[in-house]
Amino acid sequence: MHEAQFYTKLENNKVLCKLCPWDCKLETGQTGVCKVRTNVNGKLLTSVYNKVAVLGTDPIEKKPMYHFYPGRNILSIGEVGCNLHCSFCQNHRISQCYANEFAGFNNISSEKIVNEALKTWNNIGIAYTYNEPITFYEFMLDNAKLAHLNGLKNVVVSNGYINREPLKKLLPFIDAFNIDLKAFTNEFYIKQTKGKLEPVLNTLKTIAKGNAHLEITNLIIPNLNDDEREFEKMVVWISSELGEQTPLHLSRYFPQHKMNQPPTSINKLEILYDIAKQYLKHVYLGNVSDTKRTSTYCINCGELLIIRDKYKIETNGVDESGSCINCQTNNNIFL
Secondary structure, X not given: OEEOOOEEEOHHHOEEEOOOOOOOEEOXXXXXXXXXXXXXXXXXXXOOOOEEOEEEEEEHHHOOOOOEOOOOEEEEEEOOOOOOOOOOOOOHHHHOOOHHHOOOOEEOOHHHHHHHHHHOOOEEEEEEOOOOHHHHHHHHHHHHHHHHHOOOEEEEEEOOOOOHHHHHHHHHHOOEEEEEOOOOOHHHHHHHHOOOHHHHHHHHHHHHHOOOEXXXXXXXXXXXXXXXXXXXXXXXXXXXXXXXXXXXXEEEOOOEOOEOOOOOOHHHHHHHHHHXXXXXXXXXXXXXXXXXXHOEEOOOOOOEEEXXXXXXXXXXXXXXXOEEOOOOXXXXXXX
């Protein structure tokens, strides 16, 4: 086990974890909401340092990340645990598991992960993904620092449920984020994730003010977060607070974990896509076969910049700077 960051020692060997908005106050022997941080005799320790539950190479588009080095690969690592409890979780077998109950860990150092990333073909860096990376904050931060020293990029795929101070400390070492904005009502967050909406919005605004690239994913669940008026409020907020060139991924839901709602209809996804396109320049559909709505077009001249046919990617419409080859417009693409 490894000592955690961002906690305060209290009387009687209690500790107050300050990593995320739960602010867990733990007595000796207690583990936080995240399932991986435990008070051991007045010291907060993390059970997911120098180990991984999942390690593999993915197309960057799988994160999903469409405007950050399209067509490249990225070494991806994950642990167990999460600080939200989504009823529809797509990775519940690892995210809703306690570290001390998981038997599939592989011990590995930051040095070995970085070396693996350096020798992986067509690879741009390391993605912290699969479960919630905030839960393995210390290991992620040390990996990210070492990755930067070796010329690699760092990508975080997260629910955004983190306090401001640890986020600010992490930001200089992360090149891109995909944040899962699960809905735009606090009622949804409380009932379906056990968390709250405002901390996620604060995280998004903090990232947008920094230098990291930002994309957003919204999983559309029938009758829960697909109300067109609420959805329109969300995309208006994204446009005004984060910027109209912020890529938004509308992902089709399929039944998982505790949720047995039927899959999202393609028609509903297309309706929401059209609403989003009124306010945002780059909107994509996910978990569907739709080349038109997963490809990238120039916001100025309409030139087809990036063709996406599942994970077959062609970037013939952009130059080396990521601008349109036809009109030289910047389309918020990193190559």
